[in-house]
Amino acid sequence: MTVDEIIFSLSWAPSTSNFTSFKNSSSAEHSVVRQEQPRAQYCVGDTLDVLVEMRNYAGHPKAYGGDFIVARIYSQKLQAGASGDVTDFLNGSYRARFSLFWPGEVQVSVRLIHSSEAVKILQRDRMQDYSKVMHIGTFINGSKTETSQCGLRLSSDRALCEYRKKEDGEYHACYRPQTLPCDSLTTMQGSFLQGPHLMKDEAQLLAWENTGIEIKNSFNHVTVVGCTGHILSEVAIISCLTGKTLYLLGDSTVRQWMEHLERKLKGLSFITQETHSLSLLAVDAHNNITVHWIKHCHPWISFQTALKPGIVTIPEILDSIAVGGGQEDVIVVIGIGQHFRPYPPEVFIRRLQNVRRAILRLYARSPQAHVVIKLENNRNLNAPMMIYSDWYGYMQNLAQRKVFEDMKVGLVDAWDMTVAANSFAIHPNEVIVSNELAVALSFFCHYT
Numbered sequence: 001m002t003v004d005e006i007i008f009s010l011s012w013a014p015s016t017s018n019f020t021s022f023k024n025s026s027s028a029e030h031s032v033v034r035q036e037q038p039r040a041q042y043c044v045g046d047t048l049d050v051l052v053e054m055r056n057y058a059g060h061p062k063a064y065g066g067d068f069i070v071a072r073i074y075s076q077k078l079q080a081g082a083s084g085d086v087t088d089f090l091n092g093s094y095r096a097r098f099s100l101f102w103p104g105e106v107q108v109s110v111r112l113i114h115s116s117e118a119v120k121i122l123q124r125d126r127m128q129d130y131s132k133v134m135h136i137g138t139f140i141n142g143s144k145t146e147t148s149q150c151g152l153r154l155s156s157d158r159a160l161c162e163y164r165k166k167e168d169g170e171y172h173a174c175y176r177p178q179t180l181p182c183d184s185l186t187t188m189q190g191s192f193l194q195g196p197h198l199m200k201d202e203a204q205l206l207a208w209e210n211t212g213i214e215i216k217n218s219f220n221h222v223t224v225v226g227c228t229g230h231i232l233s234e235v236a237i238i239s240c241l242t243g244k245t246l247y248l249l250g251d252s253t254v255r256q257w258m259e260h261l262e263r264k265l266k267g268l269s270f271i272t273q274e275t276h277s278l279s280l281l282a283v284d285a286h287n288n289i290t291v292h293w294i295k296h297c298h299p300w301i302s303f304q305t306a307l308k309p310g311i312v313t314i315p316e317i318l319d320s321i322a323v324g325g326g327q328e329d330v331i332v333v334i335g336i337g338q339h340f341r342p343y344p345p346e347v348f349i350r351r352l353q354n355v356r357r358a359i360l361r362l363y364a365r366s367p368q369a370h371v372v373i374k375l376e377n378n379r380n381l382n383a384p385m386m387i388y389s390d391w392y393g394y395m396q397n398l399a400q401r402k403v404f405e406d407m408k409v410g411l412v413d414a415w416d417m418t419v420a421a422n423s424f425a426i427h428p429n430e431v432i433v434s435n436e437l438a439v440a441l442s443f444f445c446h447y448t
Helices: 003-009 116-126 200-205 234-241 252-264 314-320 345-365 390-404 414-420 430-442
Strands: 026-035 047-056 068-075 080-083 085-088 093-099 104-114 133-141 144-151 160-164 171-175 185-192 213-217 222-225 245-250 269-273 279-284 289-295 330-335 370-374 410-412
Touching: 003 345, 003 390, 026 104, 047 068, 047 104, 068 085, 068 093, 068 116, 068 390, 068 414, 080 414, 093 104, 104 116, 104 390, 116 200, 116 390, 234 252, 234 430, 245 252, 245 314, 252 279, 252 289, 252 330, 252 430, 314 345, 330 345, 345 370, 345 390, 370 430, 390 414, 410 430, 414 430
Parallel strands: 026 213, 245 289, 245 330, 330 370, 370 410
Antiparallel strands: 026 047, 047 093, 068 080, 068 104, 085 093, 104 213, 104 222, 133 144, 133 185, 144 171, 160 171, 269 279, 279 289
């Protein structure tokens, strides 16, 4: 599929009403969650359906859909959780459907992340705005240093240094520095701007205090009869990874896997530590386990250095992985997305397509290789919504499913796990990271 075809396939129920005022938008406080066909108790494996009746701030029922809702079931006692599938009936009502995985008292939580009116603003802005993040490039030649503004798209009214890979269409540019050549670009740093100007009511829709609000239930809890689970042990992880090389490619949410493994496995220790900027290497010599974390290339929204000589793209890393000669036991985990949220979807989709092609080349060289895609997790509700909204992440996850749907790859649904755990943190806690890793290992290891 082309970039445009994938974008077209990522449909979202449109708000059929023009935005007039904040009081007419969806209100979690005035809405309610009801249990459909309530029962005295359920069995593990049963399905639980709840109905969400959306109202506005005046208390009137909404007559159209398009709200961004996440739903979960959980048990504080068991420290268990699972997300639900939300169906939009396009009339102001929604169904959240859950599979019941564990016994005991199960609580239901439904949150309105963004009203349909807020989603409409995010949609409008996302398709055209490349300027929400500013990058400063540093050019160094000998003892001379100059800086210039960089970005994924810049106005051509000034001379540009353009950096384009013909084979994959990836592109970024900087305004040409005063005297230094374009190939002296050495580092790049990024920070988000305030984003486009919004009307007062529009800004109120996207304010953090109106984001991710829980909708009240008309019932208490449901009772389930059933089974138990366990956390993956150190012995099981070692058994799975012995003799293998694990590549963790992407952002800091996959770097967490490496940090977790280093804490979990007594024999695994860091060989290199570059202040978490470019790459990390850890080795367990006794069990012949090697773990690499390598940072994905631009865009990277951070005050830390985001571009250095030697940093390479994920496709280039995949193409460089040695195969044969005892190197068949290669596992690759790819997790990107958070740093792409401020940009139009074509930027992320093009990167995914390039990764897809590189995975196919890896399989052609080494059919025994294993590749796992880690979807984005949700993040802090007080983040700037026009930059980091979870709606952007949700849509990017749909794009990942579309691009990789017909491939031999494992999928770790970090979105499902963090919604289920009510996490809302860019870096989930240790329990969630452990579960993400356990799911990834299950694709290529058989452990008890």
